[in-house]
Amino acid sequence: MINSAYILIALIITLPIATPGYYSKKNLPGAAVCLILAAAAFGLGRLFPLAGGAVIAILLGLLLSGFGFGPLMCKAGISATSKKVLPSAIVLLGFQMNVNSILSSGGHGLVLISASITTALLMAFFAGRALSAGYNEQVLIGIGTAVCGGSAIAAMAPIIKADEREITTAISTIFLFNILAVFLFPAIGHLTSMSDLRFGYWCGAAINDTSSVVAAAYSYSGAAGNAAVVVKLTRTLFIIPMAFALAALSGKKGTGTDGFRVGKVFPWFIAAFLLTCIINSIGVIPEQICAFWGGMGKFCIMMAMAAIGLSSDPRSLLRHGKKPVLLGGGCSLAVALVSLAVQAFLGIS
Numbered sequence: 001m002i003n004s005a006y007i008l009i010a011l012i013i014t015l016p017i018a019t020p021g022y023y024s025k026k027n028l029p030g031a032a033v034c035l036i037l038a039a040a041a042f043g044l045g046r047l048f049p050l051a052g053g054a055v056i057a058i059l060l061g062l063l064l065s066g067f068g069f070g071p072l073m074c075k076a077g078i079s080a081t082s083k084k085v086l087p088s089a090i091v092l093l094g095f096q097m098n099v100n101s102i103l104s105s106g107g108h109g110l111v112l113i114s115a116s117i118t119t120a121l122l123m124a125f126f127a128g129r130a131l132s133a134g135y136n137e138q139v140l141i142g143i144g145t146a147v148c149g150g151s152a153i154a155a156m157a158p159i160i161k162a163d164e165r166e167i168t169t170a171i172s173t174i175f176l177f178n179i180l181a182v183f184l185f186p187a188i189g190h191l192t193s194m195s196d197l198r199f200g201y202w203c204g205a206a207i208n209d210t211s212s213v214v215a216a217a218y219s220y221s222g223a224a225g226n227a228a229v230v231v232k233l234t235r236t237l238f239i240i241p242m243a244f245a246l247a248a249l250s251g252k253k254g255t256g257t258d259g260f261r262v263g264k265v266f267p268w269f270i271a272a273f274l275l276t277c278i279i280n281s282i283g284v285i286p287e288q289i290c291a292f293w294g295g296m297g298k299f300c301i302m303m304a305m306a307a308i309g310l311s312s313d314p315r316s317l318l319r320h321g322k323k324p325v326l327l328g329g330g331c332s333l334a335v336a337l338v339s340l341a342v343q344a345f346l347g348i349s
Contacts, residue, residue: 030077030307034085037061037306038299045219045302052219055182057302061309062179074310082307085300086211087269090229092297093214094276095290097226108346109201112339113235116205117242119338120146120331127330131323136162139246140170141324145331148236149174149209155239159247173328175312178212181332182305185216189224198348200224204231206339208332215305218298225298233270 037060038053045053124142127133133141139160144153150171157167185207189199203217203224210232217228280290 027077027080030074030079031081032077033074033310034078034081034303034307037064037310038302041302041306042299052186052215053298053302054215054305055186055219058179058182058215058305058309061306062312063309065310065312078307078310081303082311085307086214086304087272089214089297089300089304090210090233090269091272091276092293092300093226093229094273095280095285095297096222096294097229097277097280099277099281108348109204109231109234111346112201112205112342113231113238115342116235116335116339117146117238120335123331123334124327127327131327133323133327134166136160136166137170137324138327140166141173141328142331143242143246144170144174145177145208145328145335147239147242148232149178149212151209151236152239152242155243156246159243169324173324174208176325177328177332178207178209179312181207182212182216182219186219189220195349196221196223197227198343200227201231201343201348202336202339204228204235206332206336207232210236211301211304211308214301218301233273236270 038057041053041057041060044056048056121142124138124145128135128138128142140153140156140162143156144150146152153167153170153174156162162170181203185199185203188194189202194202199220200217200223203213203220204227207213207216213228213232214225218225276293279285
């Protein structure tokens, strides 16, 4: 009876994060497909632990997408899962993390994040000019690489009045390198025998999108995943000062939008994540229940990754021209290399 009460409390905390309407009739077919793929990935992940369930989930989704899977009745649920399940997964992961571990990584994490963001923005500016890329594409790809991928692009696009083509190009470019990172980072980590902490920091600071960060890091180890989530969520918070700065800059250029509000860009699920971390740290919920919900968070990540794979079109990722791909690739590579160099300088091992 007590366990049921604790589970109910966990549900009350996490359900508001899953946006209303996700469990609607139109979403059920697509959500069911993602659930089946996540279950298959979970089983295969146990057979092939070096790959990990999240990486296998996105691979299964990409394979089905590549073979033309896409029943119309499933599209709504797949889209909803790719966008709305991940925040709930992050919140659930907080049940297996301790506030002290988050605070202990603060100093090094901030230095690493600052170096990554600065590198991405400088690379976008100089490489963008060398490639003669458009201003809006430079801004969107640079900020998407620096902060949190598609979420940052979606938040910044209205500020600079980017058109649909520029937004689509930037998101597709960032998505391409997110997918590559999910597969390449764990392989490089194992090849170079990186420690869990170093690999987690590397993923959190160098991979663009939160979903790809958690997929790559947790496929390496649970400890790497926990470290990566802390660094990545801290990095995501930089979307707020960057949005203010861009709004001020765009206002001077005469292209900015009026009425910019923090509420539009603040990732509210981070506050809920911190709450679950605190709940786990003070021990008001039994360890077994927290471990159960942490495991559910990892399973939700597999669902989100399966949906991302299903909703992608591998054949269309390179259709937006060479310049954005070269710019995005240059930014991603520079951030990955600088992140490793900064870790070496800080003595993170």
